[in-house]
Amino acid sequence: MAVYSRLRLLSAFRVPLVTRCYSTESRLASDHVRIVEVGPRDGLQNEKKSIPMETKMELIRRLAKTGVTTIEAGSFVPAKWVPQMASTAEICEQLLTSPPQSQSTIAYNYLVPNIKGLESLVKIMDATGVPADSPGSESKSATTTEISLFAAATESFSKANTNCTIAESLERIKPIVALAKTKSIRVRGYVSVALGCPYEGPEVSPSKVADITATLLEMGADEVSVADTTGMGTAPRTMELLQALKAAGIANTDLALHFHDTYGQALVNTIVGLEHGVRIFDSSVGGLGGCPYSKGATGNVSTEDLIHTIHSLGMHTGVSLEEMSRIGSWISGELGRVNDSRAGKATLGRLSE
């Protein structure tokens, strides 16, 4: 469905259009949207065929040149749970010692499910002597190292994804945040299945999501990404969730939104988020992805589609749509999969005319 039709659809829900709010010539600070590129982690974690480490590094190197400032580079999880992420330690070591060239500081983020995961990361940081905030030099780009930890909004998903209850997962998170703070590592939280659960269905309680988000922030998370893991979210339920988060006192500046595009609603829900004032969105180049514990869930919204939509609303991301489109096409070819980004394919088509 064209974005224009989606905007009309939103007006049916009495959502004032973002275009109307941000059509002034002056660029307000609130016009800037930060994109968190999750392709190398969330995007690749579900690929069945083992992907060579060099391909993953090449993906990260290319992404680093597009203007994105946060890249999820891997996860420190047991290989038996997510085999595709087994090369994360080597990737992390390379990113610390020889970071890809980039114009600005890039935050490389690693998912950690427990303290053991963070200890593995810290061991590599200590061995390489590279601090969480590495200022860079003439020959080396500046980088920061961050982590993401995660809790689920339903008990069934928590059990399937982390082998524990929600309460236990929150207990697990406390020592992770404490260790991260001693190492000045920025902490991102995730709340999975916020708009639908593969085991319990679409009716996930917004106030439960808001409670878990607030708990993660109180524990010391610097930002929380509220995730529609299954892509079941719709515009009205996204609005309801954002209102619940607001009612719980959660500031938009502490929030990110993470949409999977399983039902083709990710961009509609993105616009609802933008309208509400959220300015951090997760996406994956080429629409890579799927969650190993959410059967049938497709990839994240593609970064190319996200950039195109945000730019079409007169807002900016600092990320090159053309460069991102080339990467989406390249990585899809490397993986032997279909490129899921419409804007990416259209951009490349236009460039080749």
Ligand SMILES: CC(C)(COP(=O)([O-])OP(=O)([O-])OC[C@H]1O[C@@H](n2cnc3c(N)ncnc32)[C@H](O)[C@@H]1OP(=O)([O-])[O-])[C@@H](O)C(=O)NCCC(=O)NCCSC(=O)C[C@@](C)(O)CC(=O)[O-]
């Ligand atoms: C939490 C656990 C570890 C519990 O898994 P468990 O099996 O209950 O863990 P355990 O503590 O009993 O340990 C079992 C074995 O794993 C080892 N182990 C333990 N921890 C680690 C570690 N960090 N790194 C390496 N090894 C580890 C541990 O040492 C032990 O080894 P053994 O004694 O058998 O030889 C597991 O359930 C897990 O890793 N879950 C994460 C699975 C995952 O990555 N899922 C996908 C990411 S979440 C997601 O995609 C959603 C998100 C974030 O993208 C947002 C969205 O879209 O919703």
